[in-house]
Amino acid sequence: MKLGKKAKRFWASLKHQGGEERRVFFTSFGITGLTILLRFMGLLQASEWTALDQFYTLRPTPPQDERIVIVGIDEADLQTIGTWPIPDAVMADLLTAIASYQPKVIGLDIYRDLPIEPGHAELQEVMGSLPNLIGIEWLADTYWSGVPAPQSLVKDRRVGFNNVVTDPDGTVRRNTLYMHIDGKARTSFALKIAFLYLQHYGITPMPAQSNPQYLQLGEGVFRPFRSNDGGYVRVDDKGYQILADFRGPAETYTRVSMMDVIEGKVEADLLRDRIVLIGSVATRLRDFFRTPYSNGLIVSKKAVSGVELQANFISQILDVALYDRPILQTLPNPLEWLWILVWAYLGASFSWSISSPQRLGLHLFTALLGLTGACYAAFLVGWWLPFVPPAIALSGSAIFIISYLAHQKEELNRSKEFLHKVIDSIPDPVFVKDKNHRWVVLNQAYCNLIGYPLEALLEKSDRDVFSRREAEAFRQHDEETFFTHESQESEESLTDARGVTHLIATKRSLHQDAAGNLFLVGVMRDITQRKRREEELKLSNEELKVSQNQMRYLAYHDNLTRLANRKLFEENLTQAIAEAEANHHWIAILFLDLDGFKDINDTLGHDGGDMLLKAVALRLTGCLRSSDTVARFGGDEFTVILPKIPTIADAARVADKILSTLMQSFSINGQTLSVTTSIGISLYPVDAEKIENLIKCADTAMYRAKDLGKNRYEFWHNLPNASDCDRARLPHPNDSECHSQNQSEL
Incomplete structure (x- = not known):
């Protein structure tokens, strides 16, 4: 309501075209232009990817895709077999066992270009006898030579390439459907499996009605990715790529072990009429990829195995084909520039018209929350709206106006005090330590949490305040951050001055100033209530399960x-x-x-x-x-x-x-x-x-x-x-x- 009244006041003032209004417009356009320049220089690309990743981690996890089951080769399987690569005889037994369950498609996400005796002839015979089996190949690129597929699958064109596109930060956010080698189109492993599965629904690939250059499956159209879509800037868009939409973090899909399948310990209904993907999930094989779910700022999920990455690709293709689920859409450049300009104007106008630091901070914080909510809501319905550029424009225009006013009115000291208050008003406890593990900066929230005044904590260490066990745990996490120079997240217990124990989640990272001094910055969050609610919910679920079992017994x-x-x-x-x-x-x-x-x-x-x-x-x-x-x-x-x-x-x-x-x-x-x-x-x-x-x-x-x-x-x-x-x-x-x-x- 207040934001609406303020906007009406701004638009009414435009009629007068005074100097103040021109300053707001000039600042808005200038900051917008600078932000767009930073955007096209690629300086905001990584931040925009990070924002997109957070939306993935915040998004409600969709229901498990029952169409896909993963037969994972885990550490226990490797211990049982005793060797890697797995002998052809064992692989033949696995394929035969899976085929007996009558799945719709079998995807073998393991390279089998060389014979691994014993059993090579038997494996070739089994592969040739399974018309619903799809294998993989690796197409040669700049860094790696190609890995061919088994000849028993090549002759029937039951092969898809397994090349994966990763962004510069090592994260997979795109899915390549086609690549052209020597003028011939090659189909990806995921798309090949989807084609075979969709045949059971009478769906075959065709040119899209809206654009014959686009692929259409059913009612879904696969709009290809372009090099500057979303937060990307001049990236390689060779082949036919789409923005990947991941169903969830690691271990989202139903998974059974290889030996359980071979020994017949898997229920028939679990694999019948499904897409069954075979691949390695053992840690030692290092076939893992980072996805947006691996990059959470609060809680980072582990990387997904290669076979589960392919499951995500297949699931997205099937959803588009069967349910007309749109590929993640992005704004064209003119609309993106207008979007940035709107937020730059809000930041400049708020800073110009609001003199109270507290009120200005509240308005800017509310505007930032509104931007976050708008981008998140758009993401939920299939749109990737820029978040970092408008956030920079919002804060940049606000900072510029604030600095201008402080210089004009000789209120630079007051502006510094305002910024300090804004930082100190952050609700989460924040601490900064030097390389000797001593506190050098603390906010009030941290002091309130542990129950000691600021003066009693500065230049002290954890050992001076906490118990030996807690202090050693904090020191161990701090040393790991100093040693690896990477951000670390951990959950710990902390006993305050009143003897109350809190469960906390801490994110640690390193920062270096212009003089080269290294500091450890930690942001803490009290998760005691959340953990208690989780335990209560777990107990409630167990009681409900017992009640359901009793009701089922009485019913039968x-x-x-x-x-x-x-x-x-x-x-x-x-x-x-x-x-x-x-x-x-x-x-x-x-x-x-x-x-x-x-x-x-x-x-x-x-x-x-x-x-x-x-x-x-x-x-x-x-x-x-x-x-x-x-x-x-x-x-x-x-x-x-x-x-x-x-x-x-x-x-x-x-x-x-x-x-x-x-x-x-x-x-x-x-x-x-x-x-x-x-x-x-x-x-x-x-x-x-x-x-x-x-x-x-x-x-x-x-x-x-x-x-x-x-x-x-x-x-x-x-x-x-x-x-x-x-x-x-x-x-x-x-x-x-x-x-x-x-x-x-x-």
Whole structure:
């Protein structure tokens, strides 16, 4: 509201065209021109990259991309194999194992240009037999000679180049889709995999309607990167590059180890219909790259492995093709210049019209927050707006006007005092140490944190104030910064003068003055409350998980007997049928009904009947395999799933065991009871293939057993109403053991 009123006042004053207004305009245009000059000289390039990296680290992490799974060759795998490169025989086993899971695409992000015996011939044969396998090559450049791809993949053009473009600061922010070698277009590894995956959706590459020189996949158009886009200045834009959009920091994608895949320890659904990327993640192999998530000012994430870098590239391409997600867009030069001019004018006008240092600092700080928020919001919707040039223009025009006014009014000392107050008003504690680890500059926030006055701390060291353990920890981090000359971040504990222990995050960096004096500057942040909230949230999540497990158990089990209920029975039967169909196994379904249970219930009452049902459930569970499923179907009816039975005779033997087990006496409320049961048996796929038909057949066979005298079992295919077609499908029609028998005869 105040900023709006101030802007209206400025625009009203323009009508008078006084000297003050001209000074504001001249300053705004002059600072804008100087900033643009610095921009095109490339002096702001690194800072603009840093700002972009911070937006990445602040952006909410998107959901995990379930389309991509990484098979990582980690340290444990290298220890198991015992050598690097991995022998061709092991690689052949890995590819064969992955292919058995039926992924849509397999990407091999490992160079295999030379035979690594044993198993080279076997690997070539496996590679040639996998039409959905894509390999890598390295195209020769200024610094490295090329690395060819395996010939078994080259002849089918199932190869993509693995060259990666890094910025001068060693960070990957761009993705190269095509390169032209000797007049021929070569496709990148990530794009090659995306093409193969998108074929399943009927999407093929085509020229964009807006510009035939652009690539279009689905509704998404890949606008190529130009050398001065965003914060870049005259960088190499050879080939067909795009600005990369990373899904998250390291270890964002689902990852399994190589040996787990070879040994069959990975769930089939995890790899089926996915893009499976194979690559090294072991630290010793040093196949890692820095991404924007590796450059956070507060918390820096570790570098990503090469295979996860390719996963990010593939994920971005798929999102553009399938969801029309735009490539990160940048402003054309005229709009970028106007954007800088607006912020330069704000800085100059505020500084000219506001005399109070406190109010001016607040306005400038608010304007800087507004710039940060605007750039961040634009980034979230796919726009890379300049941040550093307008911030420099804002502060530069403000500083110029302040300096001009101080010179004109002989208030240079007052301006210095104002700047000191602005620095001291920073909320985070700041300390500066010399090479002897003594404090030479401290802000008030630091003094407030540790509870000592400034005079008691200057020229002292950590050992004079903190405990020995804390002081040694601080000194160790300080020495590491002095030794490496690189910024360091750490988390530590600090006990203040009141005996209160704080958890703090400290960022240390080195600064050198014009005389060559080296100083260590540390910026601290109290993270005690944040850590406490994290622990509370972790505990809450664990309690929620326990509650969810309990609710799931109640939803899938009978309240009385604790056996599986009908819902869980049908889910387990569905799974068993799927496995039986894939492996050509048989399944037996037993339908049990207690004989004369109604009379027992009438005699003992419902409580006694419930106790009998629970006792029956215990005996049924005890006489079956752990792989079998026992369920209470309702009332005194029980069902049993016998998966993977070799012959019909095995089902008959289980039925015999159940009959004999339940015939033994029960002791209920001091009374001895005898109970028998009638059992109906149906077979998959002999009698039926659908769940409801299998249950119906077993139920019908059970009633037949009751009609024939109870305490016995009957097979559905032996009943008079079983169709000839059912009989014809019996694999063992002469198996006499499969016929029902009266329990008294056995």
